[in-house]
Amino acid sequence: MSTAGPVFNHEDFISDRSKNRKINHFWKSVPALDNPHPDPIQLIGGQPNHGFFPVESATVELRDKPFSPSSTAIFNIEAEPSDSTKLGIKDAFQYSEDAGLEPLREQIREIVKRVVKPISPDWEISCTQGGSDGIMKVFDIIINPGDVVLFEEFTFTPVLSLLKEKGGIPIPIKLENCFSSSPSLDYADELTNLLENWSTIHPGLPTPKILYTIPSGHNPLGLAKSIKTKQRVYDLATKYNFLILEDEPYAYLSFTKSDEEPNFSLSNDEFLASIRPSYLTIDTVGRVIRTETFSKVFSPGLRLGFCVLNKAFFKNFTDSFRVYNKGPSGYSQLFVNNTINQLGGVEGWIHWIIQVRNEYLKRKNAFVNALKTSKAHENGYLTVIDPDCGMFVSVILNVQNHKLFNGDNIDEVVDLLYANAAQNGFLAVLGRNMTVDKEFSRERSNFLRCAISYASSSDVLIEAAERLSTSLLQSFNN
Amino acid sequence: MSTAGPVFNHEDFISDRSKNRKINHFWKSVPALDNPHPDPIQLIGGQPNHGFFPVESATVELRDKPFSPSSTAIFNIEAEPSDSTKLGIKDAFQYSEDAGLEPLREQIREIVKRVVKPISPDWEISCTQGGSDGIMKVFDIIINPGDVVLFEEFTFTPVLSLLKEKGGIPIPIKLENCFSSSPSLDYADELTNLLENWSTIHPGLPTPKILYTIPSGHNPLGLAKSIKTKQRVYDLATKYNFLILEDEPYAYLSFTKSDEEPNFSLSNDEFLASIRPSYLTIDTVGRVIRTETFSKVFSPGLRLGFCVLNKAFFKNFTDSFRVYNKGPSGYSQLFVNNTINQLGGVEGWIHWIIQVRNEYLKRKNAFVNALKTSKAHENGYLTVIDPDCGMFVSVILNVQNHKLFNGDNIDEVVDLLYANAAQNGFLAVLGRNMTVDKEFSRERSNFLRCAISYASSSDVLIEAAERLSTSLLQSFNN
Numbered sequence: 001m002s003t004a005g006p007v008f009n010h011e012d013f014i015s016d017r018s019k020n021r022k023i024n025h026f027w028k029s030v031p032a033l034d035n036p037h038p039d040p041i042q043l044i045g046g047q048p049n050h051g052f053f054p055v056e057s058a059t060v061e062l063r064d065k066p067f068s069p070s071s072t073a074i075f076n077i078e079a080e081p082s083d084s085t086k087l088g089i090k091d092a093f094q095y096s097e098d099a100g101l102e103p104l105r106e107q108i109r110e111i112v113k114r115v116v117k118p119i120s121p122d123w124e125i126s127c128t129q130g131g132s133d134g135i136m137k138v139f140d141i142i143i144n145p146g147d148v149v150l151f152e153e154f155t156f157t158p159v160l161s162l163l164k165e166k167g168g169i170p171i172p173i174k175l176e177n178c179f180s181s182s183p184s185l186d187y188a189d190e191l192t193n194l195l196e197n198w199s200t201i202h203p204g205l206p207t208p209k210i211l212y213t214i215p216s217g218h219n220p221l222g223l224a225k226s227i228k229t230k231q232r233v234y235d236l237a238t239k240y241n242f243l244i245l246e247d248e249p250y251a252y253l254s255f256t257k258s259d260e261e262p263n264f265s266l267s268n269d270e271f272l273a274s275i276r277p278s279y280l281t282i283d284t285v286g287r288v289i290r291t292e293t294f295s296k297v298f299s300p301g302l303r304l305g306f307c308v309l310n311k312a313f314f315k316n317f318t319d320s321f322r323v324y325n326k327g328p329s330g331y332s333q334l335f336v337n338n339t340i341n342q343l344g345g346v347e348g349w350i351h352w353i354i355q356v357r358n359e360y361l362k363r364k365n366a367f368v369n370a371l372k373t374s375k376a377h378e379n380g381y382l383t384v385i386d387p388d389c390g391m392f393v394s395v396i397l398n399v400q401n402h403k404l405f406n407g408d409n410i411d412e413v414v415d416l417l418y419a420n421a422a423q424n425g426f427l428a429v430l431g432r433n434m435t436v437d438k439e440f441s442r443e444r445s446n447f448l449r450c451a452i453s454y455a456s457s458s459d460v461l462i463e464a465a466e467r468l469s470t471s472l473l474q475s476f477n478n
Numbered sequence: 479m480s481t482a483g484p485v486f487n488h489e490d491f492i493s494d495r496s497k498n499r500k501i502n503h504f505w506k507s508v509p510a511l512d513n514p515h516p517d518p519i520q521l522i523g524g525q526p527n528h529g530f531f532p533v534e535s536a537t538v539e540l541r542d543k544p545f546s547p548s549s550t551a552i553f554n555i556e557a558e559p560s561d562s563t564k565l566g567i568k569d570a571f572q573y574s575e576d577a578g579l580e581p582l583r584e585q586i587r588e589i590v591k592r593v594v595k596p597i598s599p600d601w602e603i604s605c606t607q608g609g610s611d612g613i614m615k616v617f618d619i620i621i622n623p624g625d626v627v628l629f630e631e632f633t634f635t636p637v638l639s640l641l642k643e644k645g646g647i648p649i650p651i652k653l654e655n656c657f658s659s660s661p662s663l664d665y666a667d668e669l670t671n672l673l674e675n676w677s678t679i680h681p682g683l684p685t686p687k688i689l690y691t692i693p694s695g696h697n698p699l700g701l702a703k704s705i706k707t708k709q710r711v712y713d714l715a716t717k718y719n720f721l722i723l724e725d726e727p728y729a730y731l732s733f734t735k736s737d738e739e740p741n742f743s744l745s746n747d748e749f750l751a752s753i754r755p756s757y758l759t760i761d762t763v764g765r766v767i768r769t770e771t772f773s774k775v776f777s778p779g780l781r782l783g784f785c786v787l788n789k790a791f792f793k794n795f796t797d798s799f800r801v802y803n804k805g806p807s808g809y810s811q812l813f814v815n816n817t818i819n820q821l822g823g824v825e826g827w828i829h830w831i832i833q834v835r836n837e838y839l840k841r842k843n844a845f846v847n848a849l850k851t852s853k854a855h856e857n858g859y860l861t862v863i864d865p866d867c868g869m870f871v872s873v874i875l876n877v878q879n880h881k882l883f884n885g886d887n888i889d890e891v892v893d894l895l896y897a898n899a900a901q902n903g904f905l906a907v908l909g910r911n912m913t914v915d916k917e918f919s920r921e922r923s924n925f926l927r928c929a930i931s932y933a934s935s936s937d938v939l940i941e942a943a944e945r946l947s948t949s950l951l952q953s954f955n956n
Binding site for chain 2: 021022023024026027029030031033035036037038039040041042043044045046047048049050051052053054055056057058059060061062063066067069071092093094095096129130132133136157158160161162164165219295296298299300301302303304322323324325326327328329330331332335339343352356359391392415418419422423424425426427428429430433434450451452453454455456460461463464467
């Protein structure tokens with residue numbers, strides 16, 4: 001059921017900072033002529049001719065699949081490729097539009113159509129310098145000092161620094177269901193209650209302007225929001241008139257059920273059907289903005305991602321590039337564009353992603369199984385949140401079973417357990433370091449976020465689980 | 479003669495914005511242990527193992543010199559090069575420190591030592607995403623709202639947008655000497671007068687906190703500051719206690735005298751002796767910050783540059799990366815690092831730069847000569863500012879010789895002349911679009927900035943000069 005809300009107007013959401021920005025484009029000063037010269041000589045911009053660039057050409061070999069040393073796909077980097085869907089040195093190594101080079105933007109539009117499927121026709125994409133850059137720019141164009149942003153109480157905390165810089169106020173949403181016996185990212189009831197009682201719970205604060213969410217492969221909790229929860233949250237966004245920023249670095253690393261085994265012959269259609277639908281599939285008016293990154297499915301060093309947003313936000317978004325940083329590296333854009341191209345376009349790219357995702361599934365299974373069959377688990381010292389998606393497995397440390405726990409010293413007991421785990425050679429991230437508000441979330445922060453991405457193999461993860469188990473047995477039995 | 483000023487304290491110059499910034503490094507939460515595990519398993523960061531990266535290897539061919547199609551130097555991009563001065567896929571395609579990857583930073587330090595020669599020992603370098611990114615971050619860590627920044631009255635105007643974003647106030651310094659019969663960027667007298675009479679000329683404004691200058695190959699005027707002028711300006715900076723930000727995108731494209739011919743066998747030492755000394759060669763206390771870019775000597779699409787700054791500013795500078803954009807693309811860093819490496823390190827890199835610079839000199843000579851021997855020049859319709867350095871040639875339009883000029887309509891007559899030049903297929907940038915304050919500079923803004931960088935050859939520049947001349951003859955004689 002959709003709830004009718006106030007009339008939605010994109011302009012109402014643009015920050016004063018962004019509205020008042022005047023960008024100096026001194027080089028765009030070509031006189032308007034009735035009958036312009038057919039072949040003018042351009043002495044306007046300070047672009048060096050590409051003949052000055054030291055790179056003449058290159059050849060790039062692609063892996064057949066993750067971790068495979070064999071390579072059958074090769075692409076050449078040429079000065080000016082005859083195929084206009086490829087990028088060459090002349091364009092990619094030159095100054096270019098901040099929103100990205102057109103061949104890559106077109107590939108990304110195709111990916112968005114095939115994978116994300118926005119139902120509003122008025123969307124556009126802009127490249128970014130990765131996920132955080134996209135989020136920073138969304139805050140830049142939306143947040144006035146004093147504006148409120150809703151966050152899941154545990155979140156990717158560097159985003160809080162981005163918000164603080166714009167003067168925004170973060171307010172956490174409780175995630176109790178994540179810690180229940182059947183963990184889920186369904187916080188629609190919590191959010192309803194929060195919004196219905198906003199002025200009582202947060203007296204003096206304006207109602208929220210935007211919700212920041214990591215709906216798939218939540219960081220740190222690894223869970224994914226169902227479409228049913230999304231519909232309820234979206235209805236609340238309509239009723240209370242706020243935007244939704246869905247940050248989806250992990251959306252493609254999607255697992256369908258806890259006992260799923262990797263299937264390397266999964267078809268693209270089967271895979272896409274298994275991915276959680278975006279908020280954009282229910283967004284009719286353009287109140288949803290999506291950020292993605294190539295960091296997790298290609299490589300982080302690219303500093304390359306993209307943002308899907310309503311056309312009404314596009315100019316403000318790209319103006320931000322002019323006052324913070326320009327667009328992403330053309331070298332990065334070339335590598336991504338020509339790789340996707342070489343793999344056969346969107347379908348080939350999805351096939352690559354399936355291989356990446358299967359590798360993560362293999363790791364997830366190995367690590368979760370090792371934890372669940374561990375002695376520490378058997379003794380009730382830990383609980384695993386089996387992730388729906390992504391690269392993080394959160395392990396709850398059952399401090400209430402520890403003899404030093406007195407109902408009030410959760411941080412202390414967690415520190416004790418984690419220090420001993422570290423002593424045993426197990427390093428992860430403390431749950432409380434990923435809170436919007438430590439106090440607000442203290443009772444639920446007795447977990448460790450474990451990234452399964454960096455280890456060289458599943459065996460290392462199994463060894464890590466054993467180390468954790470050993471250390472907990474020591475700590476609890478001591 | 480050095481003038482003693484107030485005691486210099488870097489901390490006094492840091493903006494409140496930067497001082498108050500708390501950066502969230504949730505992943506840096508490793509417990510302090512007396513006797514840490516010798517081989518801990520890292521489940522902290524969300525870095526994908528490099529086995530997930532689709533690129534297996536690459537081979538890059540370098541041009542022998544600018545515009546040459548031949549290539550004898552080749553480097554390989556490997557996963558983990560055995561030579562630690564090279565960058566490989568494992569590190570460069572991964573998340574990395576915002577200040578840049580260490581092999582590249584080390585190369586840059588070597589370049590700075592050999593070319594820039596700072597005399598204060600307390601300098602450090604940070605990579606940036608290009609010149610503008612470096613400038614933005616300098617303003618970020620220095621400028622509080624209401625702080626004053628001195629600018630040369632004609633400047634690279636996008637920098638004004640960067641400053642406005644931080645709330646700074648730009649104040650222009652008059653550049654009358656640039657338009658004299660022997661053009662020079664010596665504005666020390668002007669600046670002395672401005673500072674001595676600051677409270678009369680700019681009542682209510684605080685004294686300047688920093689001077690932004692493009693000392694070599696000034697944009698748009700093409701002139702270079704002598705070391706004598708720099709010493710005088712530096713003494714003023716000491717006396718009035720402000721910083722100097724020297725922005726040097728063009729420093730390497732340095733010409734020694736107006737009739738110099740390209741010399742492709744110039745030795746590195748001869749070339750370096752011809753480059754104008756940096757403010758850092760006279761800066762004893764660390765009040766000078768230098769920004770450079772690889773855009774002009776390598777390629778703009780890199781979005782890569784660096785900043786030389788006192789160590790006392792370093793942490794604030796790199797903290798800025800966390801709230802605006804992370805460090806530069808590792809792909810870009812790899813290309814630059816391994817190219818410099820392949821060319822033979824710093825000396826080989828300088829040799830490459832000499833070739834680039836000679837190509838610019840050739841273009842500069844062709845264009846300036848074509849203008850100076852043109853009919854329009856002969857008739858006194860234009861005056862050329864023969865550049866000392868860089869990629870811009872400014873052409874003064876002698877509007878006072880035009881019959882429609884009434885002493886008061888300079889913009890109107892310039893527009894008329896430029897529209898006709900455009901009609902004849904000549905496009906450049908209007909001087910008045912590159913002013914800090916149009917009114918302040920109106921009398922000196924009757925020039926066009928012509929970039930000699932983008933044309934495919936000197937012949938195109940000669941043709942451009944002819945078109946301009948033809949159009950001016952039409953306009954003046956009509």
